[in-house]
Amino acid sequence: MTILIKQATIVNEGSQYVADILIKDGLIDQIAPSISAQADTEINAEGLHLLPGCIDDQVHFREPGLTYKGNIYSESRAAVAGGITSFMEMPNTVPNTLTQELLTDKYNIAAQTSLANYSFFMGASNDNLDEVLRTDAANVCGIKVFMGSSTGNMLVDNPQTLEKLFAQSPMLIATHCEDEATIKSNLNHFKQLLGENIPVRLHPKIRSAEACYLSSSMAVALAKQHNTRLHILHISTEKETHLFDNTIPLKDKKITAEACVHHLWFSDADYETKGNLIKWNPAVKTAADRDGILAALLDGRIDIIATDHAPHTIEEKAKPYLEAPSGGPLVQHALPAVLEMHHQGKLSLEQVVEKMAHNPAICFNVEKRGFIREGYWADLVLVNLNSPWTVSKQNILYKCGWSPFEGQVFRSAVTHTFVSGNLVWANGKLNDELMGKRLTFEL
Template identity: 85%
Template sequence: MASILIKSATVVNENKQFIADILVKDGLIEKIAPQINVTADQTINAEGLHLLPGAIDDQVHFREPGLTHKANIHSESRAAVAGGITSFMEMPNTVPNTLTQELLEDKYQIAAQNSLANYSFFMGASNNNLDEVLRTDIKNVCGIKVFMGSSTGNMLVDNPVTLEHLFAQAPMLIATHCEDEATIQSNLNHYKQLLGENIPVRLHPKIRSEEACYLSSSMAVALAKKHNTRLHILHISTEKETHLFDNTTPLKDKRITAEACVHHLWFSNKDYETKGNLIKWNPAVKTEADRDGILAAVLDGRIDVIATDHAPHTIEEKALPYLQAPSGGPLVQHALPAMLELYHHGKITLEQIAEKMAHNVAICFEIEKRGFIREGYFADLVLVDLNKPWQVNKDNILYKCQWSPFEGTTFKSTVKHTIVSGNLAWSDGKFTTDVSGKRLSFAR
């Protein structure tokens, strides 16, 4: 493995900025110092660039196996690395659903052959696979995913007895998608009676409403408090939900944590007019007040991490009428540039971006030796030029689906270099290796 010497980078790490050299050797950060004078296989002049820990995305859907016409682990991990995301945790609603240990291991084998980024995969829960869930290896699997709202296949967990057993017995972190299905169906039926099948996408946040989100999130929090479960609630989409969470307990001691996604920090319901189904997600993008309230909760520590919920579909699928168009969109290539854009607008600091997209994800999931720029840690690093604008267009979109809700947006910041487990994987707009990702491990 080639050694890498990074010279004169502005390091953003653990709430500090400082200029330093970084020596990477055998996949690890060997030395951090004001000056390092050694000969390395590769030297990167990072003067004027900012070095952040590689982002860790705790929620992606890379669609393999079974839905590879939309995406696959190879294509989407490359897009992630080009966007400064060096590790991902992937969801179980593939085809078949990841509801057995054997199917879970199949995904790890695919990633070992094809992933440019570091990887882990969630074990899926259903109403009838508790025994399988309890077999999950806490040291080599990121967590258990519970869909407390409609999802692909057999993954809606709506049996109260099953939920009680899951929350009581889970040996590790449970990550939940929280939307109350009965509320959603009631809202949907209401609008169908009014409008028939011609429901406009602008009503998506009325159908998948604040009430649906809060009912489900508050139930998950209550279950977790009852059973002392390690709960992580994904993609908070309403200001109201943010008040379910604590910002007084140190993160390492929290039993209940929460995630915000980039699209809920960027878009609002006003964008449905121009973006339409391209910003149709579950949970829905809601009001400007919700968007601003989520950001406030990120900044004050009620929400702990920022992720993407990267969930690509083909543009043909997205062009269908609202009721037929699937929810979700691609984000991993553009998440860090979008957050850096919010930095340029004075809404978040670079230190907070590093904290919410790397440090805190590592703490929440107890990831071993990643998420920080520290000697002895894996070299997962991203060098960004904060003053190199570029516009998102068809020619530079790397997702297999070949579209982005950010198309036409100009970002001020460019990801110049991405190092994954000590390998220079992305450099000046080009991939330099095919596979360098490693399986994440967890200190549990």
């Protein structure tokens, strides 16, 4: 199957230019000002921008065990509709992914059902270090450590276990950093004041900036002590951004960081209208935190934009604050939201591509993805920057059927998504006959 994309405005590696691209056998075969080759499919992309497909390094697709919220098929479908061509999924499924056998089970499910390219983190607990150390770094994206409460047996709060993980892990450790003792103390304080009727607006006071900084700074200290490859997920405070360096090229960094779309878009003022729909861990915090995260993203202290996509049913989200789960769906709307930030003058298109495609590929050493280069896999997204649309229940593809962006008008639309050379999304229509590929990693 060959595909010829004609006269797209390519955004790649810090520049924009108009060119044709020929896709052959899943790979980018040729990039040139004009290509006259015959192809099975030809797409006129004049006036459209062609970006490398987004690589989302943090999603929760809920399979196995929580598939009433979402599954690998439903959420990968939403991802490709939103221009995300590869994802890395977290281990807090049911059962938790704490053995190599359970990890293999997830890869087998994805091989049959994922429309996007995929990888899965191996989970760490207080008592599975031997299993963690068996992980194959060439075929698995990393080790996930919850240094804050999580589903099941995944809170790693034993100091000796953390020391051993950071000292012995041969591969990237990705951390969720919130200090559990601080959170419990804050929660008890508000329970004494308000009983069980705590409003969601106090979520960032309970899961506080202090809780985040205490944990993040400890992770950074451990990584520096043991020369560990550390990636801290979903930075939510301005203070944390100063833990990271922007004087080192990304390829040489040992300690990297990620920002999520919701922490770049919402602030604590939005709890009044959005309520539990924007209840995430770590919490959405102040406008000053939001602005500080963006500043760190722009100056290179924060390296990646991701989603932390974590769907729950609307019935679960409608429960009182203490009962409602944290997390929300984002993969279908992450790229349109970040492109909206581009329209607002906050990021250039080149920066959008850098933070959502290039840098995840560099950070995780993903083989032959994340860039528009001859010989690389054809993970590509065509976007129309002038095609306004409104997020509504009618066009949401998440299994949970809702989005915190409902009612939002985005000025940019994803028109086509190519995954490993297959056209899986075209003008609102999905081709779900061809699956994505397992990501591999350079050692």
